[in-house]
Amino acid sequence: MPIDWSPLWLSLRVAGVCTCISLVLGLWLAYVLAGSAARWLSLPLALPPTIVAAYFLTRPGFTWQIASAAAVVSAFPQLTKAAHTAFRNLDPAYENAARSLGASNWRIFWRVVLPLTHRAIFAATALVFARAATEFLLTVGIASMLEFPMLLAHP
Amino acid sequence: MTHVRLTQKIPPGFSLDVDFPLVPGVNALFGPAASGKSLVLDSIAGFTAPAAGRVMLDDVILFDAEARVNVPPRRRRCGYIGGRDALFPHMTLRQNLMFAAAGFARLERHKRVAEMLEHFQLTDVLEAQPRALTPEQKLRGAMARALAAEPKLLLVDQGGAGYGVDESLLQAIRAVFAGPILLVTGDLNLCYAAAAELLVLEAGRLLQRGPARQVIETPDSVAVARLFGIPNLFDVEIAALDPGRGSSRLQSEHFALTGPYVPGHFRGDRVWLAVRAEDLRVHSGDLEPQINYVAADLLRASHRTRSVHLEFSNGITAEIPRCEFDRQKDNKTWQVEFPPESLRVL
Numbered sequence: 189m190p191i192d193w194s195p196l197w198l199s200l201r202v203a204g205v206c207t208c209i210s211l212v213l214g215l216w217l218a219y220v221l222a223g224s225a226a227r228w229l230s231l232p233l234a235l236p237p238t239i240v241a242a243y244f245l246t247r248p249g250f251t252w253q254i255a256s257a258a259a260v261v262s263a264f265p266q267l268t269k270a271a272h273t274a275f276r277n278l279d280p281a282y283e284n285a286a287r288s289l290g291a292s293n294w295r296i297f298w299r300v301v302l303p304l305t306h307r308a309i310f311a312a313t314a315l316v317f318a319r320a321a322t323e324f325l326l327t328v329g330i331a332s333m334l335e336f337p338m339l340l341a342h343p
Numbered sequence: 344m345t346h347v348r349l350t351q352k353i354p355p356g357f358s359l360d361v362d363f364p365l366v367p368g369v370n371a372l373f374g375p376a377a378s379g380k381s382l383v384l385d386s387i388a389g390f391t392a393p394a395a396g397r398v399m400l401d402d403v404i405l406f407d408a409e410a411r412v413n414v415p416p417r418r419r420r421c422g423y424i425g426g427r428d429a430l431f432p433h434m435t436l437r438q439n440l441m442f443a444a445a446g447f448a449r450l451e452r453h454k455r456v457a458e459m460l461e462h463f464q465l466t467d468v469l470e471a472q473p474r475a476l477t478p479e480q481k482l483r484g485a486m487a488r489a490l491a492a493e494p495k496l497l498l499v500d501q502g503g504a505g506y507g508v509d510e511s512l513l514q515a516i517r518a519v520f521a522g523p524i525l526l527v528t529g530d531l532n533l534c535y536a537a538a539a540e541l542l543v544l545e546a547g548r549l550l551q552r553g554p555a556r557q558v559i560e561t562p563d564s565v566a567v568a569r570l571f572g573i574p575n576l577f578d579v580e581i582a583a584l585d586p587g588r589g590s591s592r593l594q595s596e597h598f599a600l601t602g603p604y605v606p607g608h609f610r611g612d613r614v615w616l617a618v619r620a621e622d623l624r625v626h627s628g629d630l631e632p633q634i635n636y637v638a639a640d641l642l643r644a645s646h647r648t649r650s651v652h653l654e655f656s657n658g659i660t661a662e663i664p665r666c667e668f669d670r671q672k673d674n675k676t677w678q679v680e681f682p683p684e685s686l687r688v689l
Binding site: 284285287289299300303 | 389390416417419420427429433445485494498
Protein backbone atom coordinates (compact mmCIF):
# COMPACT_ATOMS: atom_id res chain seq x y z
CA MET A 189 0.00 0.00 0.00
CA PRO A 190 1.50 3.38 -0.94
CA ILE A 191 2.11 5.62 1.99
CA ASP A 192 0.22 8.89 2.03
CA TRP A 193 2.78 11.53 2.98
CA SER A 194 0.43 14.46 2.68
CA PRO A 195 -0.28 14.82 6.45
CA LEU A 196 3.47 15.03 7.10
CA TRP A 197 3.90 17.77 4.50
CA LEU A 198 0.93 19.50 5.99
CA SER A 199 2.39 19.33 9.49
CA LEU A 200 5.73 20.64 8.28
CA ARG A 201 4.08 23.41 6.31
CA VAL A 202 1.96 24.47 9.26
CA ALA A 203 4.96 24.31 11.58
CA GLY A 204 7.19 26.20 9.14
CA VAL A 205 4.76 29.04 8.61
CA CYS A 206 4.00 29.15 12.32
CA THR A 207 7.72 29.33 13.19
CA CYS A 208 8.41 32.15 10.75
CA ILE A 209 5.50 34.25 11.98
CA SER A 210 6.25 33.49 15.64
CA LEU A 211 9.87 34.47 15.13
CA VAL A 212 9.02 37.89 13.71
CA LEU A 213 6.26 38.54 16.21
CA GLY A 214 8.10 37.09 19.19
CA LEU A 215 11.39 38.88 18.55
CA TRP A 216 9.62 42.17 18.00
CA LEU A 217 7.57 41.90 21.17
CA ALA A 218 10.54 40.66 23.19
CA TYR A 219 12.72 43.55 22.00
CA VAL A 220 10.03 46.10 22.74
CA LEU A 221 9.52 44.55 26.16
CA ALA A 222 13.23 44.51 26.96
CA GLY A 223 13.66 48.12 25.90
CA SER A 224 10.73 49.66 27.71
CA ALA A 225 9.71 49.84 31.30
CA ALA A 226 6.05 49.19 30.42
CA ARG A 227 5.38 45.97 32.25
CA TRP A 228 1.77 45.81 31.05
CA LEU A 229 3.06 45.03 27.57
CA SER A 230 3.81 41.53 28.75
CA LEU A 231 0.10 40.95 29.41
CA PRO A 232 -0.54 39.09 26.12
CA LEU A 233 1.92 36.46 27.30
CA ALA A 234 -0.38 35.62 30.17
CA LEU A 235 -3.29 34.63 27.89
CA PRO A 236 -3.83 30.86 27.89
CA PRO A 237 -3.02 29.83 24.31
CA THR A 238 -5.59 27.06 24.08
CA ILE A 239 -8.43 29.44 24.92
CA VAL A 240 -7.27 31.95 22.35
CA ALA A 241 -6.92 29.14 19.82
CA ALA A 242 -10.48 28.05 20.51
CA TYR A 243 -11.49 31.29 18.84
CA PHE A 244 -10.45 29.76 15.55
CA LEU A 245 -13.12 27.11 15.99
CA THR A 246 -15.68 29.74 15.15
CA ARG A 247 -14.03 30.55 11.84
CA PRO A 248 -15.80 29.04 8.84
CA GLY A 249 -13.76 26.38 7.11
CA PHE A 250 -10.62 25.07 8.75
CA THR A 251 -7.75 25.49 6.30
CA TRP A 252 -4.07 24.92 6.87
CA GLN A 253 -3.62 28.69 7.10
CA ILE A 254 -5.96 28.80 10.06
CA ALA A 255 -4.16 25.86 11.59
CA SER A 256 -0.94 27.87 11.28
CA ALA A 257 -2.53 30.90 12.87
CA ALA A 258 -3.76 28.78 15.76
CA ALA A 259 -0.28 27.34 16.16
CA VAL A 260 1.22 30.84 16.13
CA VAL A 261 -1.07 31.98 18.91
CA SER A 262 -0.17 29.00 21.04
CA ALA A 263 3.57 29.01 20.29
CA PHE A 264 4.74 32.58 19.97
CA PRO A 265 4.52 33.48 23.70
CA GLN A 266 7.04 30.74 24.32
CA LEU A 267 9.43 32.29 21.84
CA THR A 268 8.81 35.73 23.24
CA LYS A 269 9.66 34.57 26.73
CA ALA A 270 12.88 32.89 25.61
CA ALA A 271 13.96 35.87 23.50
CA HIS A 272 13.03 38.29 26.23
CA THR A 273 15.21 36.40 28.70
CA ALA A 274 18.07 36.41 26.21
CA PHE A 275 17.76 40.17 25.61
CA ARG A 276 17.54 40.89 29.30
CA ASN A 277 20.63 38.81 30.02
CA LEU A 278 22.65 40.72 27.44
CA ASP A 279 25.04 43.14 29.11
CA PRO A 280 23.51 46.62 28.61
CA ALA A 281 27.04 47.95 28.11
CA TYR A 282 26.97 46.69 24.50
CA GLU A 283 23.73 48.44 23.67
CA ASN A 284 24.80 51.63 25.41
CA ALA A 285 28.10 51.62 23.54
CA ALA A 286 26.27 51.16 20.25
CA ARG A 287 23.83 53.96 21.06
CA SER A 288 26.60 56.36 21.97
CA LEU A 289 28.24 55.54 18.62
CA GLY A 290 25.17 56.86 16.85
CA ALA A 291 23.58 53.57 15.77
CA SER A 292 19.81 53.42 15.27
CA ASN A 293 17.67 50.93 17.20
CA TRP A 294 17.14 48.92 14.04
CA ARG A 295 20.88 48.70 13.42
CA ILE A 296 21.61 47.88 17.05
CA PHE A 297 19.10 45.05 16.89
CA TRP A 298 20.51 43.45 13.73
CA ARG A 299 24.19 44.12 14.23
CA VAL A 300 24.62 43.87 18.01
CA VAL A 301 21.71 42.35 19.90
CA LEU A 302 20.78 39.52 17.54
CA PRO A 303 24.34 38.28 16.88
CA LEU A 304 24.99 38.19 20.61
CA THR A 305 21.80 36.31 21.48
CA HIS A 306 21.42 34.09 18.40
CA ARG A 307 22.17 30.86 20.26
CA ALA A 308 19.34 31.28 22.73
CA ILE A 309 16.96 32.41 20.01
CA PHE A 310 17.87 29.50 17.73
CA ALA A 311 17.20 27.05 20.54
CA ALA A 312 13.82 28.64 21.24
CA THR A 313 12.94 28.63 17.55
CA ALA A 314 13.74 24.95 17.24
CA LEU A 315 11.48 24.25 20.20
CA VAL A 316 8.67 26.29 18.69
CA PHE A 317 9.00 24.44 15.39
CA ALA A 318 8.93 21.08 17.10
CA ARG A 319 5.99 22.10 19.17
CA ALA A 320 4.02 23.43 16.21
CA ALA A 321 4.77 20.33 14.12
CA THR A 322 3.60 18.02 16.86
CA GLU A 323 0.88 20.19 18.30
CA PHE A 324 -1.69 17.47 18.75
CA LEU A 325 -4.30 18.55 21.25
CA LEU A 326 -5.01 21.83 19.54
CA THR A 327 -5.27 20.25 16.09
CA VAL A 328 -7.24 17.20 17.13
CA GLY A 329 -9.61 19.32 19.15
CA ILE A 330 -10.40 21.54 16.24
CA ALA A 331 -10.08 19.02 13.44
CA SER A 332 -12.37 16.49 15.01
CA MET A 333 -15.20 18.94 14.65
CA LEU A 334 -14.27 19.98 11.15
CA GLU A 335 -12.97 18.14 8.16
CA PHE A 336 -9.25 18.30 8.16
CA PRO A 337 -6.83 15.60 7.01
CA MET A 338 -5.19 14.01 9.96
CA LEU A 339 -2.98 10.97 9.98
CA LEU A 340 -2.37 9.27 13.28
CA ALA A 341 -1.31 5.79 12.35
CA HIS A 342 -2.35 3.24 9.76
CA PRO A 343 -4.14 0.32 11.24
CA MET B 344 29.78 76.43 25.89
CA THR B 345 29.40 73.10 27.57
CA HIS B 346 27.50 73.07 30.80
CA VAL B 347 25.85 70.38 32.91
CA ARG B 348 23.17 70.84 35.53
CA LEU B 349 21.51 67.74 36.91
CA THR B 350 19.11 66.86 39.68
CA GLN B 351 18.05 63.32 40.35
CA LYS B 352 16.65 61.44 43.33
CA ILE B 353 17.21 57.76 43.78
CA PRO B 354 15.35 56.29 46.71
CA PRO B 355 16.21 55.45 49.34
CA GLY B 356 18.18 58.44 50.40
CA PHE B 357 20.42 59.28 47.47
CA SER B 358 20.05 62.54 45.64
CA LEU B 359 22.24 64.09 42.97
CA ASP B 360 22.46 67.83 42.49
CA VAL B 361 25.36 69.13 40.42
CA ASP B 362 26.01 72.16 38.26
CA PHE B 363 29.31 72.59 36.43
CA PRO B 364 30.81 73.72 33.12
CA LEU B 365 33.16 71.49 31.12
CA VAL B 366 36.37 72.96 29.75
CA PRO B 367 38.30 71.61 26.75
CA GLY B 368 40.83 69.07 27.97
CA VAL B 369 40.52 66.60 30.79
CA ASN B 370 37.84 67.29 33.41
CA ALA B 371 38.32 64.78 36.20
CA LEU B 372 35.33 63.78 38.28
CA PHE B 373 36.74 62.47 41.54
CA GLY B 374 34.75 60.87 44.31
CA PRO B 375 34.34 57.81 46.48
CA ALA B 376 32.24 54.82 45.48
CA ALA B 377 28.49 55.47 45.23
CA SER B 378 28.94 59.24 45.08
CA GLY B 379 26.97 59.48 41.83
CA LYS B 380 29.86 59.72 39.36
CA SER B 381 28.54 57.13 36.96
CA LEU B 382 25.05 58.61 37.23
CA VAL B 383 26.42 61.94 36.04
CA LEU B 384 28.10 60.20 33.12
CA ASP B 385 25.00 58.20 32.17
CA SER B 386 22.81 61.29 32.37
CA ILE B 387 25.07 63.23 30.02
CA ALA B 388 25.22 60.29 27.62
CA GLY B 389 21.43 60.08 27.77
CA PHE B 390 21.14 56.55 29.14
CA THR B 391 19.11 57.81 32.10
CA ALA B 392 16.96 60.91 32.20
CA PRO B 393 17.51 63.19 35.18
CA ALA B 394 14.53 64.60 37.05
CA ALA B 395 15.52 68.19 36.38
CA GLY B 396 18.34 70.20 34.90
CA ARG B 397 19.94 70.99 31.60
CA VAL B 398 22.79 69.53 29.58
CA MET B 399 24.34 71.74 26.97
CA LEU B 400 27.14 70.63 24.67
CA ASP B 401 28.78 73.14 22.34
CA ASP B 402 25.73 75.42 22.67
CA VAL B 403 23.43 72.57 21.64
CA ILE B 404 20.86 71.60 24.25
CA LEU B 405 20.86 67.84 24.75
CA PHE B 406 18.53 67.76 27.71
CA ASP B 407 16.27 70.34 29.26
CA ALA B 408 13.68 69.27 31.79
CA GLU B 409 11.60 72.46 31.59
CA ALA B 410 11.54 72.60 27.80
CA ARG B 411 11.05 68.80 27.64
CA VAL B 412 14.02 68.32 25.39
CA ASN B 413 15.66 64.91 25.61
CA VAL B 414 17.87 64.14 22.63
CA PRO B 415 18.28 60.35 22.23
CA PRO B 416 21.77 59.03 23.01
CA ARG B 417 22.56 58.24 19.39
CA ARG B 418 22.16 61.89 18.41
CA ARG B 419 24.09 63.35 21.34
CA ARG B 420 27.55 62.75 19.91
CA CYS B 421 28.96 61.83 23.31
CA GLY B 422 31.62 59.15 23.10
CA TYR B 423 31.13 56.80 26.04
CA ILE B 424 33.74 54.46 27.44
CA GLY B 425 32.18 52.68 30.40
CA GLY B 426 33.81 50.97 33.30
CA ARG B 427 33.47 47.60 31.62
CA ASP B 428 34.87 46.32 28.35
CA ALA B 429 32.19 46.84 25.69
CA LEU B 430 33.92 46.04 22.41
CA PHE B 431 31.42 43.92 20.50
CA PRO B 432 32.72 40.37 21.00
CA HIS B 433 31.35 39.03 17.71
CA MET B 434 33.24 41.53 15.57
CA THR B 435 36.92 42.00 14.93
CA LEU B 436 38.53 45.18 16.18
CA ARG B 437 38.38 46.66 12.68
CA GLN B 438 34.70 45.81 12.34
CA ASN B 439 34.08 47.44 15.71
CA LEU B 440 35.59 50.66 14.43
CA MET B 441 33.75 50.40 11.12
CA PHE B 442 30.50 50.10 13.06
CA ALA B 443 31.29 53.37 14.82
CA ALA B 444 32.27 55.18 11.62
CA ALA B 445 29.17 54.04 9.71
CA GLY B 446 27.92 57.61 9.40
CA PHE B 447 30.74 58.57 7.07
CA ALA B 448 31.00 57.99 3.33
CA ARG B 449 32.86 54.83 2.37
CA LEU B 450 36.30 56.27 1.59
CA GLU B 451 36.24 58.64 4.52
CA ARG B 452 35.18 55.76 6.76
CA HIS B 453 38.11 53.56 5.77
CA LYS B 454 40.48 56.46 6.18
CA ARG B 455 39.22 57.35 9.66
CA VAL B 456 39.34 53.77 10.88
CA ALA B 457 42.86 53.26 9.55
CA GLU B 458 43.99 56.51 11.18
CA MET B 459 42.51 55.62 14.54
CA LEU B 460 43.96 52.12 14.51
CA GLU B 461 47.35 53.52 13.72
CA HIS B 462 47.15 56.31 16.24
CA PHE B 463 46.31 53.90 19.05
CA GLN B 464 48.93 51.37 17.88
CA LEU B 465 46.44 48.67 17.07
CA THR B 466 47.43 47.86 13.49
CA ASP B 467 48.89 44.48 14.52
CA VAL B 468 45.63 43.28 16.03
CA LEU B 469 43.04 44.85 13.76
CA GLU B 470 41.67 41.50 12.60
CA ALA B 471 41.64 40.01 16.11
CA GLN B 472 38.49 39.32 18.10
CA PRO B 473 38.28 41.39 21.29
CA ARG B 474 38.70 38.31 23.48
CA ALA B 475 42.18 37.80 22.04
CA LEU B 476 43.31 41.28 23.10
CA THR B 477 45.06 42.28 26.30
CA PRO B 478 43.05 44.53 28.66
CA GLU B 479 45.23 47.44 27.65
CA GLN B 480 44.62 46.83 23.94
CA LYS B 481 40.90 46.54 24.63
CA LEU B 482 40.91 49.90 26.32
CA ARG B 483 42.81 51.52 23.48
CA GLY B 484 40.43 49.82 21.05
CA ALA B 485 37.43 51.22 22.92
CA MET B 486 38.96 54.72 22.76
CA ALA B 487 39.69 54.35 19.06
CA ARG B 488 36.14 53.16 18.45
CA ALA B 489 34.60 56.04 20.39
CA LEU B 490 36.73 58.59 18.54
CA ALA B 491 36.01 57.02 15.15
CA ALA B 492 32.42 58.22 15.52
CA GLU B 493 33.74 61.79 15.84
CA PRO B 494 32.17 62.75 19.18
CA LYS B 495 32.04 66.25 20.60
CA LEU B 496 32.50 65.11 24.18
CA LEU B 497 34.23 62.05 25.55
CA LEU B 498 32.87 60.39 28.68
CA VAL B 499 35.33 57.99 30.27
CA ASP B 500 34.62 55.87 33.31
CA GLN B 501 37.85 54.52 34.68
CA GLY B 502 36.00 51.69 36.37
CA GLY B 503 37.50 48.78 38.21
CA ALA B 504 41.04 47.53 38.49
CA GLY B 505 42.93 46.22 35.50
CA TYR B 506 41.15 48.60 33.18
CA GLY B 507 43.07 51.74 33.92
CA VAL B 508 43.27 54.92 31.93
CA ASP B 509 46.77 56.34 32.27
CA GLU B 510 48.47 59.57 31.45
CA SER B 511 49.94 58.41 28.14
CA LEU B 512 46.55 57.23 26.91
CA LEU B 513 45.01 60.59 27.80
CA GLN B 514 47.79 62.30 25.88
CA ALA B 515 47.12 60.07 22.89
CA ILE B 516 43.45 61.03 23.03
CA ARG B 517 44.22 64.72 23.35
CA ALA B 518 46.39 64.50 20.24
CA VAL B 519 43.38 63.64 18.06
CA PHE B 520 40.51 65.06 20.09
CA ALA B 521 40.18 68.73 20.98
CA GLY B 522 36.87 68.68 22.85
CA PRO B 523 36.19 68.19 26.54
CA ILE B 524 36.86 64.84 28.21
CA LEU B 525 34.97 63.98 31.37
CA LEU B 526 37.00 61.36 33.20
CA VAL B 527 35.50 59.55 36.18
CA THR B 528 38.36 58.41 38.33
CA GLY B 529 39.43 57.60 41.84
CA ASP B 530 43.09 58.13 41.04
CA LEU B 531 44.26 61.42 42.49
CA ASN B 532 47.74 61.10 40.99
CA LEU B 533 46.24 60.84 37.52
CA CYS B 534 44.09 63.92 38.21
CA TYR B 535 47.15 65.86 39.29
CA ALA B 536 49.23 64.73 36.31
CA ALA B 537 46.73 65.01 33.48
CA ALA B 538 43.57 66.88 34.44
CA ALA B 539 42.90 70.54 33.74
CA GLU B 540 39.83 70.76 35.90
CA LEU B 541 38.90 68.73 38.96
CA LEU B 542 35.39 68.17 40.27
CA VAL B 543 35.13 66.61 43.71
CA LEU B 544 31.87 64.76 44.20
CA GLU B 545 30.56 63.21 47.38
CA ALA B 546 27.08 61.82 48.02
CA GLY B 547 25.71 63.56 44.95
CA ARG B 548 27.07 67.03 45.74
CA LEU B 549 30.03 68.87 44.26
CA LEU B 550 32.26 69.77 47.19
CA GLN B 551 34.89 71.66 45.28
CA ARG B 552 35.70 72.52 41.68
CA GLY B 553 38.63 74.26 40.05
CA PRO B 554 41.98 73.79 38.34
CA ALA B 555 43.12 70.30 39.30
CA ARG B 556 46.46 71.10 40.89
CA GLN B 557 45.09 74.01 42.84
CA VAL B 558 42.22 71.93 44.22
CA ILE B 559 44.51 69.07 45.21
CA GLU B 560 47.04 71.36 46.86
CA THR B 561 44.51 73.51 48.66
CA PRO B 562 41.36 71.60 49.55
CA ASP B 563 38.89 74.10 50.95
CA SER B 564 36.97 71.87 53.33
CA VAL B 565 37.66 69.06 55.71
CA ALA B 566 35.47 66.70 53.67
CA VAL B 567 37.60 67.25 50.56
CA ALA B 568 40.79 66.86 52.57
CA ARG B 569 39.47 63.54 53.88
CA LEU B 570 38.64 62.37 50.35
CA PHE B 571 42.15 63.26 49.26
CA GLY B 572 43.51 61.04 52.00
CA ILE B 573 45.08 63.74 54.14
CA PRO B 574 45.26 61.97 57.49
CA ASN B 575 46.24 64.86 59.77
CA LEU B 576 43.11 66.91 60.31
CA PHE B 577 42.97 68.82 63.58
CA ASP B 578 40.24 70.97 65.05
CA VAL B 579 42.25 73.98 66.29
CA GLU B 580 41.56 77.32 67.89
CA ILE B 581 43.33 80.46 66.70
CA ALA B 582 45.09 81.52 69.89
CA ALA B 583 46.96 84.48 68.39
CA LEU B 584 47.25 86.34 65.09
CA ASP B 585 50.22 88.45 64.15
CA PRO B 586 49.77 90.21 60.79
CA GLY B 587 53.08 92.03 61.27
CA ARG B 588 55.13 88.86 61.25
CA GLY B 589 52.59 87.02 59.12
CA SER B 590 52.15 84.28 61.65
CA SER B 591 49.50 82.75 63.84
CA ARG B 592 49.36 80.55 66.90
CA LEU B 593 47.13 77.52 66.57
CA GLN B 594 46.04 75.66 69.68
CA SER B 595 44.74 72.12 69.41
CA GLU B 596 43.55 69.90 72.22
CA HIS B 597 46.98 68.37 72.71
CA PHE B 598 49.55 70.76 71.24
CA ALA B 599 50.15 74.29 69.99
CA LEU B 600 51.70 75.22 66.65
CA THR B 601 52.99 78.32 64.94
CA GLY B 602 51.52 78.65 61.50
CA PRO B 603 51.15 81.15 58.69
CA TYR B 604 48.88 84.17 59.09
CA VAL B 605 45.21 83.23 58.59
CA PRO B 606 43.38 86.00 56.75
CA GLY B 607 39.68 86.44 57.30
CA HIS B 608 39.62 84.95 60.79
CA PHE B 609 39.64 86.34 64.31
CA ARG B 610 41.35 85.27 67.45
CA GLY B 611 39.30 82.56 69.11
CA ASP B 612 37.88 81.15 65.84
CA ARG B 613 37.85 77.40 65.53
CA VAL B 614 39.24 76.16 62.22
CA TRP B 615 40.43 72.91 60.69
CA LEU B 616 44.11 72.37 60.20
CA ALA B 617 45.24 69.94 57.49
CA VAL B 618 48.76 68.60 57.15
CA ARG B 619 49.90 66.00 54.63
CA ALA B 620 51.55 62.92 56.11
CA GLU B 621 54.60 63.28 53.87
CA ASP B 622 55.15 66.92 54.93
CA LEU B 623 55.81 65.96 58.55
CA ARG B 624 59.32 65.25 59.80
CA VAL B 625 60.18 63.05 62.72
CA HIS B 626 63.03 63.36 65.19
CA SER B 627 64.35 61.61 68.23
CA GLY B 628 62.90 62.79 71.53
CA ASP B 629 66.42 63.40 72.81
CA LEU B 630 66.89 66.40 70.53
CA GLU B 631 66.39 69.93 71.82
CA PRO B 632 62.78 70.86 70.83
CA GLN B 633 62.62 73.58 68.20
CA ILE B 634 59.78 75.47 66.60
CA ASN B 635 56.68 73.28 66.08
CA TYR B 636 58.20 70.17 67.61
CA VAL B 637 55.52 68.04 69.21
CA ALA B 638 56.37 65.11 71.44
CA ALA B 639 54.37 62.03 70.54
CA ASP B 640 54.38 58.30 71.17
CA LEU B 641 54.83 56.01 68.20
CA LEU B 642 51.87 53.65 68.10
CA ARG B 643 52.50 51.77 64.91
CA ALA B 644 54.94 51.66 62.03
CA SER B 645 53.75 50.12 58.79
CA HIS B 646 56.17 49.44 55.98
CA ARG B 647 55.08 50.43 52.48
CA THR B 648 56.83 49.89 49.17
CA ARG B 649 58.53 53.27 49.12
CA SER B 650 58.01 54.69 52.57
CA VAL B 651 57.16 53.95 56.18
CA HIS B 652 53.81 54.99 57.54
CA LEU B 653 54.03 56.09 61.18
CA GLU B 654 51.03 56.49 63.44
CA PHE B 655 51.60 58.57 66.53
CA SER B 656 49.46 59.41 69.52
CA ASN B 657 47.04 62.38 69.26
CA GLY B 658 46.04 61.33 65.74
CA ILE B 659 49.28 62.37 64.05
CA THR B 660 50.31 60.37 60.99
CA ALA B 661 53.59 60.79 59.20
CA GLU B 662 55.03 59.18 56.13
CA ILE B 663 58.81 59.16 55.80
CA PRO B 664 61.26 57.57 53.37
CA ARG B 665 62.45 54.13 54.37
CA CYS B 666 66.09 55.16 54.69
CA GLU B 667 65.05 57.92 57.08
CA PHE B 668 63.15 55.43 59.19
CA ASP B 669 66.08 53.01 59.23
CA ARG B 670 68.24 55.80 60.60
CA GLN B 671 65.79 56.59 63.39
CA LYS B 672 64.20 53.27 64.18
CA ASP B 673 66.03 52.91 67.49
CA ASN B 674 64.58 56.13 68.89
CA LYS B 675 63.14 55.59 72.35
CA THR B 676 61.00 58.69 72.29
CA TRP B 677 59.79 60.69 69.31
CA GLN B 678 59.10 64.27 68.28
CA VAL B 679 57.13 65.27 65.22
CA GLU B 680 58.00 68.48 63.45
CA PHE B 681 55.22 70.44 61.73
CA PRO B 682 57.02 72.74 59.24
CA PRO B 683 55.02 76.00 59.32
CA GLU B 684 54.74 76.16 55.52
CA SER B 685 53.02 72.76 55.48
CA LEU B 686 50.16 73.85 57.75
CA ARG B 687 46.97 74.51 55.83
CA VAL B 688 44.00 76.16 57.48
CA LEU B 689 40.71 75.15 55.87
